[in-house]
Amino acid sequence: MSTPALATRALDKRFGSVVAARGIDLSLPSGARHALIGPNGAGKTTLINMITGMLAPDGGQVFLGGDEVTGLAPDQRVKRGLARTFQINTLFPRLSPLEATTLAVCERSGLAARWWKPLRACRAEVDEAHEILRSLGLASVCHRATHELPYGQQRLLEIALALATRPRVLLLDEPAAGVPRDESVALFTAIAGLSVDLTVLFIEHDMDVVFRFASRVIVMVGGQVLVEGSPSEIAGDPRVAEIYLGGARRG
């Protein structure tokens, strides 16, 4: 059995009396396209924060490509190939997409600590950043300030920044959230165009995205994994329909 690209074992987290996560076991093989769904308060964000290192678990472990990373800081995990996007755009308002992506590339290659080297001399990095933006359709706006971009393009930039770190595992936190219908095509094209070697975990509410891209769905409720299966299995599971899709959406 090959090593999973991302795995967690028995992750636990409590906030006072609230159990945000209990015994979470995940295993994503390389190249997987899995989706994590669950109602609000199910603990998805807590789980993501524990995987990325922004939150320390009370118990359990996180593995990246077979190596344990539970004690590592977030930036160290990024260096090991774990990247994420944020549900709410967490971008650099006054930097242009090219500057922001170049920054990501420079941080990856360790150039960002060089204060004596002019940016002019970092041709390869800028070119790489530009190429990433071009592949996501952002090349035409790469010089505008981020806060001037329409929302859909900002979501794309979120992905660009994550891709610039050359991840092996990518956590996409509701990538389509808040994107108007007419801008979501570019987004879906971008997601479809992600490398097959890349392991992707979607955190989603939008069943459209789940059915379109995910090969496997994990359902979380009340801090625990309820059930895992293919999208059609999950869609047909009455328990899931009950708690997640909710009574109001019958039929």
Next chain:
Amino acid sequence: MLVPLLGVLFDGFAYGMLLFLLSIGLAVTLGMMNFVNLAHLSFAMLGGYVTITLTQKLGWPFLATLPAAFLAAAAAAVVLERLLYRRLYRASELDQCLLTIGLVFMSVATAAYVFGTSQQPFETPPYLRGAVAVLGLRLGIYRVFLIGAALGITLALILGLEYTRFGTQVRAAVDNQRMARGLGIDVERRFAITFAIGSGLAGLGGALAIEMVGLDPAFALTYLVYVLIVVAVGGLGSIGGSFIAATLLGVSDVAGKYYVPELGAFLIYLVMIGLLMWRPSGLLGRRQ
């Protein structure tokens, strides 16, 4: 050995109560809106100078000037909030700092211009002078009065926050601003009122401070650090935390000056920095 220690504790506690009165307004408004108001003690200064003017120029009795100090500071807060503060609720911390530092400078300069740069001479009313002997200790009457006033106000604050509708809304806003808004609470309006009350209390503190620590134009800056320490250590938005922090600070400061005068304020700053590093959101606070 014991007597001076108890004396130090008593004086320290009185000083702590003064610091509490001066700080509580800032603690709550910071907790509510995260607004960095470095000009908080300018309102205290205003209250102090109002008392000076009323007692010296108009011959008012000291106790009567206290409500006046409170009201003057509260009124000034209302005006400034409408004109300036309101526009910066969502601005960066830097902007809020700059605005309020600007206000401090203006208030300090105005005070120096109008009242001169030296400490104001003040005549404590005769019934507050002297000391009373309690269990072998000599307790300054003014300090007893101060402690009593502060405890009374603390009680009023706690009751107000706990049992009035307004108080509950304030507590909600401090706890979780976004949720409070979502519940339909007009946080800005609550803040304006809270800000006025908090500044009024500072004004009252300023009036009470004249006898204990003196009043000069530099007051707004000199004690700013102490107030910030109380707020930071006690936790934003926490009355209980501010009370404990103010007491601790008051006692340590007085004890430090009594037992280790060479160190001066040095120790206080070190303690503050250490505490902030250990618990950035204060001993009992929740924010940030």
Next chain:
Amino acid sequence: MREAGPPEDPRRELWARQRWRGLEGAFWLATLAPFVLFPAHLQLASQVAIAGLFALSLDLLLGYSGIVSLGHAAFFGIGAYTAGLIAKGGWGEPVSGLLAAAAVAGVAGYAASFIFSRVRHLALIMVTLGLGLLVHEAANKAHWLTGGADGLQGVRMWPLAGRFKFDLYGYTAYGYSLAVLVVAFLVVRRVVNSPFGLALRGIRENAVRMPALGAPTRSHVRTVCAFSAALAGLAGALLAQTTETVSLATLEFQRSAEILVILILGGAGRLYGGLVGAVIFLVARDRFSGLNPQYWYFWMGALLILIVMAVPGGILGGLARLAGSRRRPGARGPTASRVGSS
């Protein structure tokens, strides 16, 4: 909408923002004017250069990295006292004393950065304030070392390069200060236009996102703090050497507040903001020096409030917006920001 052009295009636009502009040349040429046009005011010019350097150091921290510091005078004072003590101890050679002072201040900045990088928002502001007050208090108490309230006595500088004496005319003082400012400016410009400078701006724009990019944020903050402190110490040392005195005033909160005003006045995050602010502020103060000092603080406070409420981005920011709106008539200017974009 521009099409994705040949590979040179994206880089070219990025470089364009970093090239030297004609206006900059004019500025530096103008700094030579005092020698010829205002020889009676060379001491003032020297003060302006020193303040400009001090403001530049704060700009690195505040304008580019977004670290609000209310205690930056601590490093200024540390540099001043170090340089003063070295000279008082018998070694009056200016340049070596200067470098030593900058190094000491830099080390202090590096030490302080361990605290700065751990806290944010209000706690950070308070820590910087506390540190500034702490250093001031320590210097006050240690009067065996610093002379306390009387200041440091007995600071005697040797002639610069063996030839140029520090005298009342001020030629040496201004020439020296200006030269140091130019060198420091070139270094800062280089830093700002490097990948590290980009990382600093990233920290300013969104400190939360940086670790998600794999950025060692704390390490970056430590570096910039050391740098900024060293530059501030450099400015302080210049003051000590050119005036041959050091007083506690170099460490006061008023000093930290003043340099903040100067930077904001000119416009933070724009490299030249501190310099422009220093010129205007100090020249204005000199002209109004006859006034009661209380008036000065009053108007400084009013100025601060005015800038915050009406002219975000300071003078340079305002000018940039004017220039931008002329180029694109009818276009909305960038969101009003305190700090510049380059």
